[in-house]
Amino acid sequence: MGSQIMPIYFLRGEGVPLAQRRGLETIDRNSLFILVQAPVEPVAQALSTLRQMNVWMRDAYEREIDIHNESTFVFQLRGHPWSIVYKPYVRSERVYLTEEDARSISETLNTSAIYYTRSDTCGTLEYHLYRNGVCVEKLFFEEEVSLQFQSQLRSLEAKNIQDAYRFTMNFIREQDAYVPNIVEVEDLKAGQRTTLRFEDLMPHEVERMDYLAQQ
Template sequence: MSNKVFGDDFDKSQSSNSSNISNVSLENRRGIMTYDFNGLFVLVKAPIEQVGQAVCQMKQVTNWERDVYEREIEIVDRPSFLMFQLRKHSWTIISPFILLQNNIISLSEETAKSMSLWLHTTSIYFITSDVGCYIGYHLYNSGQSIERLYAEQGDYDLVIKFPNNRDEDEYRSENGVCQFRSHLRQLKAYQIQDPYAFTNKFLQEQDVLVIDFYLLNRFKGEKKYTVTSWLKRDDLERMDYIALSQACTDLT
């Protein structure tokens, strides 16, 4: 078997088990639902209320609207994000919320590290792009780095976002690049034949479901927004909206 990150005939659709679980409810799904989206999330293994309280202690929170899904809310022109917990899931997902110019907030590996340290729990920084052809995650436990993977197909222009260091094992080929470091398993980057399938299995091991979450833009007047997506209300334990002071440009 040749050592390759992405084969010439690589097909992401064959890496997902979504076709086998299409009739399974969100309550029972784990892994990643689809690879055909652009996403950046921080996932924290804690109830949504605990995560919100931690944010209030870490940062200056100006607005915290609880249970906003399918409700009209007033958006403030300050750094903001949504967080939600799927029903019968133990993880809270933090997602950027960008509708106004000053809504932008930076979520990074440091965000996941800080949340993990603050709550003495497990957290994951997760990114993927079907346009950029990359996927990556970084697992923390109580602020300590446990496992990290980044893989990009093609010219790997974005590898600077996940810079290599002396502790990182890296494998490059004409098809792409893969970086990997772990305290969970003895494995080298070149041994990861399919980074998408590997990431899906990792998420299942962590009892996590990553969904292709996006908002439907339904404005009703200036700075009024009805929070909706393809999710059903019964899919959620809760979804909250949090805004920080203007000085907070990141969540770390």
């Protein structure tokens, strides 16, 4: 059986080159990412240890890979200081990325990490910023229900945040970070052989992408 196309799309707006894009690419999507202010190698090492990922293909973009269980991608876009941990949703998955993963990686690497999750379906938005394993700011928003905000970085109360989406967009930009818009059109299936490529993400735009999984 030949190599298959990976059913993952990398979407971005027109105009600003990817290397210069910052903030949230979209809020109209269910998404979960961990961003870490470190290169791919130490982030992948920390995650593989933390989550017992015994499959680790380094620098795998545009290379053929065998899909295993709990497929996870750790990548850095060219021109960006943060690495991104992305785990496509699969119905059979048992390992979910959590805020504790972000905290632990932040502590292990003595750096900053952001746990970001957005549910367009449920109308929720959440982020946690960790520095050296300590949560220094977090926001949780549920449309027409509640807005919770705590920060050690600024004296601001939730009631003073007019627009949680704009506030979060500005927060991500202030960190010089970028939350992409990645869409899976079907599940990755263990046992498939495929070329690691996200549709519309060019090789020259990727500093490095590693593939982690469990065998």
